[in-house]
Amino acid sequence: MIMYQGDFELQDKCGIIGAYSHKKSKNISRSIYYGLYALQHRGQESAGISTHNGEKMSTYRGMGLVCDVFNNGNMDGLDGHVGIGHVRYSTTGKSEIENSQPFFSEFESGTIAVAHNGDIINSIELRRELKLLGYNFRSTTDSEVVCHLLTEEYSKTGDIVAAIKNISKRIIGSYSFVILINEDLIVVRDPIGIKPLVLGKKDEMTFVASETVAFDVVGANYLRDVEPGEILVINDEIKSYKMPMEENTPRAHCMFEYVYFARPDSIIDGRSVYNVRLNIGKTLAKEFPVDADVVMPVPDSAITAAIGYSRESGLQYGEGLIKNRYIGRTFIMPTQEERETSVKLKMNPIKSELEGKKIVLVDDSVVRGTTSKALVNVLREAGVKEIHLRVGCPPITSPCYYGIAMATKKELIASDKEVEEIRKTLGVDSLGYLDKADLVKCIGLGRDELCMGCLTGEYPTPLPENIEEYEANRC
Numbered sequence: 001m002i003m004y005q006g007d008f009e010l011q012d013k014c015g016i017i018g019a020y021s022h023k024k025s026k027n028i029s030r031s032i033y034y035g036l037y038a039l040q041h042r043g044q045e046s047a048g049i050s051t052h053n054g055e056k057m058s059t060y061r062g063m064g065l066v067c068d069v070f071n072n073g074n075m076d077g078l079d080g081h082v083g084i085g086h087v088r089y090s091t092t093g094k095s096e097i098e099n100s101q102p103f104f105s106e107f108e109s110g111t112i113a114v115a116h117n118g119d120i121i122n123s124i125e126l127r128r129e130l131k132l133l134g135y136n137f138r139s140t141t142d143s144e145v146v147c148h149l150l151t152e153e154y155s156k157t158g159d160i161v162a163a164i165k166n167i168s169k170r171i172i173g174s175y176s177f178v179i180l181i182n183e184d185l186i187v188v189r190d191p192i193g194i195k196p197l198v199l200g201k202k203d204e205m206t207f208v209a210s211e212t213v214a215f216d217v218v219g220a221n222y223l224r225d226v227e228p229g230e231i232l233v234i235n236d237e238i239k240s241y242k243m244p245m246e247e248n249t250p251r252a253h254c255m256f257e258y259v260y261f262a263r264p265d266s267i268i269d270g271r272s273v274y275n276v277r278l279n280i281g282k283t284l285a286k287e288f289p290v291d292a293d294v295v296m297p298v299p300d301s302a303i304t305a306a307i308g309y310s311r312e313s314g315l316q317y318g319e320g321l322i323k324n325r326y327i328g329r330t331f332i333m334p335t336q337e338e339r340e341t342s343v344k345l346k347m348n349p350i351k352s353e354l355e356g357k358k359i360v361l362v363d364d365s366v367v368r369g370t371t372s373k374a375l376v377n378v379l380r381e382a383g384v385k386e387i388h389l390r391v392g393c394p395p396i397t398s399p400c401y402y403g404i405a406m407a408t409k410k411e412l413i414a415s416d417k418e419v420e421e422i423r424k425t426l427g428v429d430s431l432g433y434l435d436k437a438d439l440v441k442c443i444g445l446g447r448d449e450l451c452m453g454c455l456t457g458e459y460p461t462p463l464p465e466n467i468e469e470y471e472a473n474r475c
Ligand code: SF4
Pocket: 194, 253, 254, 255, 256, 257, 399, 400, 401, 402, 403, 404, 451, 452, 453, 454, 455
């Protein structure tokens, strides 16, 4: 099996956007395109847009970055006042064009396209059931399973809200969906709100997106988050419905959106990601002070936390590593030497800023530890005297089943090692991890509003019995 290593060993699965112009003469595809640009950090494998002009649906998908996939030629073919878009990083299904999104399909009542952020963890059984009903699959992803479930249910009643309510009782996992069914835009967020989804408006246009940064680029205003368990039907009017769920169902927003995934300039579930990361850095400085010359981030995702550490501690902020932003992903190399080369491709040290210095190195998280270890070697070679690693996320001890391709349990460095052992393995002079309770405080939501499954092993949804099979099918 080929595995990939992302910037810091973690990858999210996808960004989504939906847009509806209440002025039907307006072509919405350019706004979706720009929104996808802003969401590019959430997935770089493929990109796609589906639009509807009142008569027909058009879809264009391709492998690669948004700028590689779309051009004036194919954008001209995407006409219509309503549409959805998707950028993908795979966690279920291989990285190939058949698995790119939006998924689209024709059925008796018209056309449907689905874009999904999340992971349906019981998709293997659901796929088997649908195959028995005669459905053919073009892809290997859970998102196509949802597309078929929806058409199956919608064909029975012709009521999309009833169809979504019915399938919500059957699918387990995390999901934010934008769905284009004929010329209606349907928006769905799972009952516990694991994945983010926000609602915005500009003039006669309504937008939904994984993050508010997609609104900023098109000049839309953030109105509110789509509520967990909410179904929005957007056409000439906007109607909100609730999924069947228990009163006071606890929320479980992914804490990793704040720690790592989301862009710092986004607002997620009412919290500024930038402020959360500043708080994380400040808390690390209070909890783990150290006599050092300078505080430095592992770029880019730990920059804000390092600024927070610097402000709180009074230590000078500096740059010791420069990130090469143009190399995308690299394969996990089989030997330590190759792994170090791969890290050097991404991070180059500035010797003059490092030689003879005692540094506080701030990182957003440590997953397998392989990247951190290689980075430590790079810094030592550059002449750093002492490395004090401060990590903005508590030890990750369990895998994520909700769309974050982290690692299996045995690959996680903290699954069977205490902090002191990890310190020795990484080769740093001191190591401080943010505490779980402090992380909750830094985010500013209640503990009962956050998913922390990968930190505690306690997950906010039931896990299917065959979870190992599901894990084996992830890539
Ligand atoms: S298990 Fe961890 S990474 Fe996965 S959704 Fe929960 S908090 Fe996020």
